[in-house]
Amino acid sequence: MALPGLGATALVLLPPVSWGAWQYGLLALEFALFLALPAALGLLLALLSRRPRPRDTHPRVTLALAGLNAALLAAALAPAVSLWSTARAEGTPLRLSEYTAGPATSADRAPLTLEYAEADGEPLVLDVWEPVEPADAPLPVVVNIHGGADDLPQSLLPRWDTWLADGGDSETGATGTDPQRRVVFDVDYRFFPDDDWAAPVRDVRCALGWVHENAAEYGGDPERIAVSGQSAGALLALLATYSSDHPPSCDTGVPEVAAVVAWYPGTDVTADAADLPWRLLRSPVNDELTELEERMMGGSLNEIPQEYAAMSPVRLVGPNTPPTLLLTAGHDLFLSPEDNRRMAAALDKAGVPHHHVELPWTEHMYDLNWGGFASQITRHAIDGFLREHH
Missing domain, CATH: 3.40.50.1820 (Alpha/Beta hydrolase fold, catalytic domain)
Known part of the structure; x- marks a missing residue:
């Protein structure tokens, strides 16, 4: 569950190795809220796995994975939170329902x-x-x-x-x-x-x-x-x-x-x-x-x-x-x-x-x-x- 967030964070924060990598980073940042879902699920699974298990369980590993997914969840929410603050300053009413409206690459008619x-x-x-x-x-x-x-x-x-x-x-x-x-x-x-x-x-x-x-x-x-x-x-x-x-x-x-x-x-x-x-x-x-x-x-x-x-x-x-x-x-x-x-x-x-x-x-x-x-x-x-x- 942490892997999508890790990959997206690298694409967003690190220098792109190519135009293609930049484009994927653009998509990762602009659709960051979707990355909150696997991070939240990964955090939940890691916390559940902390319950008593047989002696081959590795509690430190699950704790580390819980912390990693928590950090990725915060990172996925950060762009939306910061933009929400900008929207308030601009007097813009944001609609979460529009977030899934898709790309702007097509229209309902031709010019x-x-x-x-x-x-x-x-x-x-x-x-x-x-x-x-x-x-x-x-x-x-x-x-x-x-x-x-x-x-x-x-x-x-x-x-x-x-x-x-x-x-x-x-x-x-x-x-x-x-x-x-x-x-x-x-x-x-x-x-x-x-x-x-x-x-x-x-x-x-x-x-x-x-x-x-x-x-x-x-x-x-x-x-x-x-x-x-x-x-x-x-x-x-x-x-x-x-x-x-x-x-x-x-x-x-x-x-x-x-x-x-x-x-x-x-x-x-x-x-x-x-x-x-x-x-x-x-x-x-x-x-x-x-x-x-x-x-x-x-x-x-x-x-x-x-x-x-x-x-x-x-x-x-x-x-x-x-x-x-x-x-x-x-x-x-x-x-x-x-x-x-x-x-x-x-x-x-x-x-x-x-x-x-x-x-x-x-x-x-x-x-x-x-x-x-x-x-x-x-x-x-x-x-x-x-x-x-x-």
């Missing part, structure tokens, strides 16, 4: 897929997610930008797209009794070509222009556009909206946006950046990421520091920066929470409306677990933030 531009001979596409219930007036628009450490497709976690479109109804995680429906455009882009890190920024700005020109055709209000992104997509969302330094990769004008939602973004890659987590520094995954970074940047930080500064949203914050919601994973393999804390401080200093939600014992890409407590808190934060600023 409309359209080509919004072409760049270097590559078609650029986006998915349009409209609410199930039609609206009498134009709806606010959300442009979402997926993340990933590879060239992944748009609408990576479509359950979030339909939730945003439908306004958080009772089946998808309601945050209020008055749903705010939206039109969602989930955007694909060129994934950081070698020596051209700004190519996806230009693509996102192109997509924003296309959405502004075409949103009304799908029931959206072109003057009420918010941008959301996860991981690499969050970085692109910040870069594409905080600065006009990068012209769009198509012939269009780029609108000002009403708000930005950035899920676990990296905001500083300069020499002044916060230290990376020790788990990443001791993992072979870091070598792959460093190679990818230097390839897309066209050199190392020491060789072209100005390019790294240009790719650091914390350096772009100013009084005209759009309202920003930062969502930080507290146990992120790839990013120290201090990174987003510094970003929040920069926004505060510049007088930019913002909100920072730090989710303890939560891993990068936690939103894969649709019913997880971190995802429930996130839905509440996004809905409230967009209602205020969108």
